[in-house]
Amino acid sequence: MFLQVVFILSALLTVVSAVMVVFTRHIMYAAVYLLGSLIGVAGLYLTLGADTLAATQLLVYVGGILIIMIFAIMLTGGQDFMKNSRKSFLQVPFMGNVKTYVFGGLAALVMGSIGTKLIMNVADRFSEHSEMLSYQSTIEVIGEALVTDHVLVFEISSVLLLGALIGAATIARPIKKQ
Amino acid sequence: MEHTIVGYFLQFEIMKNLVEMASSTLGFNASSIIAFIIFLTASLILLLIAATIGGLGTFAERKISADMQMRPGPNRVGPYGIVQMVADFIKLFLKEDIVPVNADRFLFYIAPILAIVGVLGTFAVLPISSGLIISDLNVALFYAVGISSLVGLGIFLGGYASNSKWSMLGGMRGAAQIVSYEIPVILSMFTVILFAGGLSFGAILENQSGGPIGWYLFHNPFTFIAFFVYFIGILAETNRAPFDLPESESELVSGYNTEFTGMRYAFFALAEYMEVFVVAAFASALFLGGYKIPFNIGGDSLIGQVLQAGMFFTKVALIYYVVIWIRWTLPRMRVDNLMTLCWKYLTPIAFFNLIGSAVWIYYFGNKSMWNLIFS
Known part of the structure; x- marks a missing residue:
């Protein structure tokens, strides 16, 4: 019962904020609505019993990426550029013709049916033990798996992050006067 | 459920009987409803305590600063002026709520709320005593760091x-400062987590004892350095002097909260004082033994809980005093010095600590330096 309530609330938060992100005309508001969507996704992770993932979602997306996004929005343009006027949006000509729309519709149909098939499996499995009585911690399991079975992936991703860090430092370095 | 406040209350016979009685009268298993009621009451009580702590913080700040500058400070309202915070609150509550004409109304409304929600969220994992913790999550520290980053977002949007x-300018400085100083703070937390072997406060406090010898502060040289890195980091994260650049009065009037009035301003101010309390509580739990009392006097009984809560609040109040003391003794840093301190000094030191702790664990296991010296 409690899980269902949490699930419905987080799902609503996620979907409604995601729709607002798309339909708002102010890019700064879009970033704030994105905050709601990200928190909703963290709630969805919680209902699935993935506590580590939920906390990481909060830490990485809300604490890091969203602030960086807002910084980027603010540093790249003034307030006038941020508003997307509806008139210009409607003036964009429709792309494609009848043939592409037919193919696009068919592709969407196939993708949708595959998606529902996948979701049906998950839903069946979830309804078998819909109430998770023993709430197990995942952080020990994830930590152990990262340094035993998946140690290669772990190391490679750390090298990638180191490369990104050095790249960022190189870009941000002040240009020396010759 | 066993690591929450509900788990603590349900171990008493009276509560079990109450649950059974409620179940038989209502006709269904009432344990979840009772759990919900306990959670709700505990959260509401903690909310009131949090608001009082914020108010006491402002009072302590004024009184201690007055003491350091040899003035009497607030002394008219109530004994020693302690009711001053209520007077302040009433004044702020009754003030007109002004929104600047050219301000962004939506963001202007939402920014103080984000700041205060971020702080109140961390109260859920605050380890007041072994029983009085709303929920001792397995990822408590992770969660606390994540949810408290909403404060930075609130300051920036404000x-x-x-x-x-x-x-x-104040908001930009605040966001840059909070994002930067999160790194040494989290790395210093990891130094302790390595020795504790868990992210929950139960696991962190399990291996610490009441006396200073059992604290992680004196566990080994690396945790000793980590405490000071953490302390400097939290000063910057909570925008306290010498890192109060986001609200530096001499250059930015009042920084990010210049345009806010009434309750919106009060939210920002309360969020700041409560955040100092929360990070001081984390410092005490991570490094100073938290609620642990010597020889475990009182045990798990209610008296023991009260003693533990007293221990916790004493330690936090001491750290709080040091934070205020630093504010009124040190001058403000410059922006470039602030970033230099974070990226060129604190972060490498924190990394050194982390690697040093790993090496310590590799050679000596979980033994503290006292174990190595006296055995």
Whole structure:
């Protein structure tokens, strides 16, 4: 019962904020609505019993990426550029013709049916033990798996992050006067 | 459920009987409803305590600063002026709520709420005593760091929405400072987590004892350095002097909260004082033994819980005093010095600590330096 309530609330938060992100005309508001969507996704992770993932979602997306996004929005343009006027949006000509729309519709149909098939499996499995009585911690399991079975992936991703860090430092370095 | 406040209350016979009685009268298993009621009451009580702590913080700040500058400080309202915080609150509550004409209304409304929600969220994992913790999550520290980053977002949006140069500069400084100083703070937390072997406060406090010898502060040289890195980091994260650049009065009027009045301003101020309390509580739990009392006097009984809560609040109050003391003794840093301190000194030191702790664990296991010296 409690899980269902949490699930419905987080799902609503996620979907409604995601729709607002798309339909708002102010890019700064879009970033704030994105905050709601990200928190909703963290709630969805919680209902699935993935506590580590939920906390990481909060830490990485809300604490890091969203602030960086807002910084980027603010540093790249003034307030006038941020508003997307509806008139210009409607003036964009429709792309494609009848043939592409037919193919696009068919592709969407196939993708949708595959998606529902996948979701049906998950839903069946979830309804078998819909109430998770023993709430197990995942952080020990994830930590152990990262340094035993998946140690290669772990190391490679750390090298990638180191490369990104050095790249960022190189870009941000002040240009020396010759 | 066993690591929550509900788990603590349900171990008493009276509560079990109450649950059974409620179940038989209502006709269904009432344990979840009772759990919900306990959670709700505990959260509401903690909310009141949090608001009082914020108010006491402002009072302590004024009184201690007055003491350091040899003035009497607030002394008219109530004994020693302690009711001053209520007077302040009533004044702020009754003030007109002004929104600047050119401000971004939506962001202006939402920014103080984000700031205060971020702080109140961390109260859920605050280890007041072994029983009085709303929920001892397995990822408590992770969660606390994540949810408290909403404060930085609130400060930044508040500065942006005010449409004023001062607020804007203050908000940008605040966000940059909070994002930067999170790194040494989290790395110093990891130094302790390595020795504790868990992210929950139960696991962190399990291996610490009441006396200073059992604290992680004196566990080994690396945790000793980590405590000071953590302490400097939290000063910057909570925008306290010498790192109060986001609200530096001499250059930015009042920084990110210049344009806010009444309750909106009060939210920002309360969020700041409560955040100092929360990070001081984390410092005490991570490094100073938290609620642990020597020889475990009182045990798990209610008296023991009260003693533990007293221990916790004493330690936190001491750290709080040091934070205020530093504010009124040190001058403010410059922006470039602030970033240099974070990236060129604190972060490498924190990394060194982390690697050093790993090496310590590799050679000596979980033994503290006292174990190595006296055996």
